Amino acid sequence: MTQDILMKNDEPTTPTNDASRNQLNQYCATAKAASGTQLLDVVRQVLEAPAIYVFGELLALPNVQELKNGPNEKYFNTLNLFAYGTYKQYRQKPDDYLDLTPTMQKKLQHLTIVTLAIKNKCIPYEVLLEELEINNVRHLEDVIIEAIYADIIHGKLFQNNRFLEIDYAQGRDIPPGYTTKIAETLEQWVESCNTISNCIDGQITRANYEKAKSLKNKEHIEEEIINLKKVLKTQISDNDDAMQIDTRESSSMDIRRKPFKTKGGRLHNPSLDMLYTGSHRSPAQKKSEAPSGSMNYLN
DSSP: OOOOEEOOTTSOOSSOHHHHHHHHHHHHHHHHTOOHHHHHHHHHHHHHOTTOOOOHHHHTSHHHHGGGGSTTHHHHHHHHHHHHOOHHHHHHSGGGSOOOOHHHHHHHHHHHHHHHHHHOSEEEHHHHHHHHTOOOHHHHHHHHHHHHHTTSEEEEEETTTTEEEEEEEOOOOOOTTHHHHHHHHHHHHHHHHHHHHHHHHHHHHHHHHHHHHHHHHHHHHHHHHHHHHHHHHHHHHHHHHHHHHHHHHHHHHHHHHOOEEOTTSOEEOHHHHHHHTTTTSOHHHHHHTSOTTOOOTTO
């Protein structure tokens, strides 16, 4: 069963980028004063140097540019290929370039991986196998691990899922005239950033407005609640006072109307007696109830 391989930053690597630049500067200084066979030897040495993966400075030298239109055109084409091209481009037109040594071929394959890594952070094995023209997965993984140890890429091999995940990739040389495209890309990026920034500012403004509106509405609701509590408190107080008055009146009426028994055993209610006294009695009743010894004015 295969396992995923993570290449960590603390694992040993080849010389740092500073050392590589120093070495390239030495080659450039030698090439400036060289011509003929000596210049061609410098070009070959740079192509095979294990720590050098950038070639733009050497390629820009006037005497190197002169190789473009002469019998040594293949030297210029090969150096140009290593600066900007890929292994697949070499395989498509091998006659345009020098015959690459195994070291040069592997170096060009490493540079091809860098190109793929710049474009895509997850590279399927199938793409790598095709671009590097490798038929064996084990061989492919060895080439990738060598590129990682060369410190031009950092990443992880997912052997079960068959892809390379890139964490870091060293930049390659920028082709002549490509700076204009880079500037256009950066301008588009700046415009996109401005658009996003304006959109965010608009959302912030709307959010602040909605927040202020919500706070104002909250204050209004709280004020209404306070007023409602005051009204309810007043109503409850009035109802309590009314209930106390009704209770006192009811108690007074109950006392006046409470019946009691007379000597004859009959219930007697003074209130009812007052109602029936006078207007509800007949003249005969009034006469019979007149006190003895009084004069009867009805006769």
